Amino acid sequence: MNGVESMFDRTAEDYDRFVSPCRVCQFLVLAHEMNFKGSEKVLDLGSGPGLLSAHVARLLDDGEVVGVDLSDSMVRLASQRAHSLKLSNLRFMRGDAMSLDLPDSAFDAVVSSYLLHWVPDMNRCFTEIRRVLKDDGRLGIMVPSLARYSELREAFRRVVSRYCEKDGSRRISEMVGLRVMRREEVLPALKSAGFEVEKDFELNLRERLSAAVCLDRVKAITWERYLEGVPMAERDEVRNELLREFERNCGMGLLTTESSIFIIAKKRRGDQV
Numbered sequence: 578m579n580g581v582e583s584m585f586d587r588t589a590e591d592y593d594r595f596v597s598p599c600r601v602c603q604f605l606v607l608a609h610e611m612n613f614k615g616s617e618k619v620l621d622l623g624s625g626p627g628l629l630s631a632h633v634a635r636l637l638d639d640g641e642v643v644g645v646d647l648s649d650s651m652v653r654l655a656s657q658r659a660h661s662l663k664l665s666n667l668r669f670m671r672g673d674a675m676s677l678d679l680p681d682s683a684f685d686a687v688v689s690s691y692l693l694h695w696v697p698d699m700n701r702c703f704t705e706i707r708r709v710l711k712d713d714g715r716l717g718i719m720v721p722s723l724a725r726y727s728e729l730r731e732a733f734r735r736v737v738s739r740y741c742e743k744d745g746s747r748r749i750s751e752m753v754g755l756r757v758m759r760r761e762e763v764l765p766a767l768k769s770a771g772f773e774v775e776k777d778f779e780l781n782l783r784e785r786l787s788a789a790v791c792l793d794r795v796k797a798i799t800w801e802r803y804l805e806g807v808p809m810a811e812r813d814e815v816r817n818e819l820l821r822e823f824e825r826n827c828g829m830g831l832l833t834t835e836s837s838i839f840i841i842a843k844k845r846r847g848d849q850v
């Protein structure tokens with residue numbers, strides 16, 4: 578089991594609890610941009626607790642959604658969601674986005690939210706997506722952009738770097754779960770994997786949160802890996818200081834920014850890679 582898999586196995590329930598209203602709005606935008614007709618077979622790659630998959634499944638009268646995720650806990654959680662929502666056209670399975678146990682040309686569309694910054698090799702992932710898509714099949718992806726949680730990242734940088742034994746900025750840039758991406762990284766990789774980009778745009782949504790909820794949410798998506806450079810005996814103090822830093826900002830109305838890049842692309846036909 579690799580580090581990402583075991584992290585999401587441990588944080589699945591917290592992750593599910595902290596999916597923000599902003600993120601849910603972004604799911605609606607992604608699904609809207611995909612312009613489903615209703616009979617498509619759709620793959621949700623890195624489906625996590627299955628909220629996007631469930632939304633897409635509801636849009637498909639005559640189609641179906643398969644969610645694939647590396648983490649068993651996520652697959653379990655998402656399957657329970659499909660069951661309790663009585664969505665019979667939605668199922669989940671465990672799998673690795675870089676080596677999918679799915680046949681060629683099986684899907685009309687692939688959606689994927691906040692997966693790409695977790696995979697070790699984005700190019701391999703795009704090649705797999707292309708393989709399982711039919712010709713002219715469409716891909717809709719959402720990745721975190723630079724503005725995402727910028728207020729939180731700055732607070733972390735200020736506080737954690739003071740405690741880090743080594744290079745604080747290096748530790749912060751490795752902060753799991755808060756990595757962001759640039760369109761310049763993603764678009765060329767997509768094109769060279771055989772996709773034609775139809776549309777890309779960024780959407781920023783702002784949300785007011787209490788300091789405690791902020792810290793809990795960041796814990797859920799980082800597994801507190803940001804504390805790795807801090808001596809054990811000082812970790813509680815770092816947590817308290819982060820809370821105080823957030824509370825200071827809360828005085829002015831702490832806002833977090835859920836900011837994503839959306840990319841809608843189409844598989845180029847045949848072997849035009």
Ligand SMILES: C[S@@+](CC[C@H](N)C(=O)[O-])C[C@H]1O[C@@H](n2cnc3c(N)ncnc32)[C@H](O)[C@@H]1O
Pocket residue numbers: 581582585596622623624625626627628629645646647648651672673674675689690691692695696
């Ligand atoms: C940040 S969560 C996003 C979940 C969901 N798509 C959402 O937007 O709420 C990333 C998910 O990708 C999964 N994941 C990470 N690496 C993966 C891989 N190589 N293949 C499949 N899933 C992966 C994780 O287990 C986790 O559930």
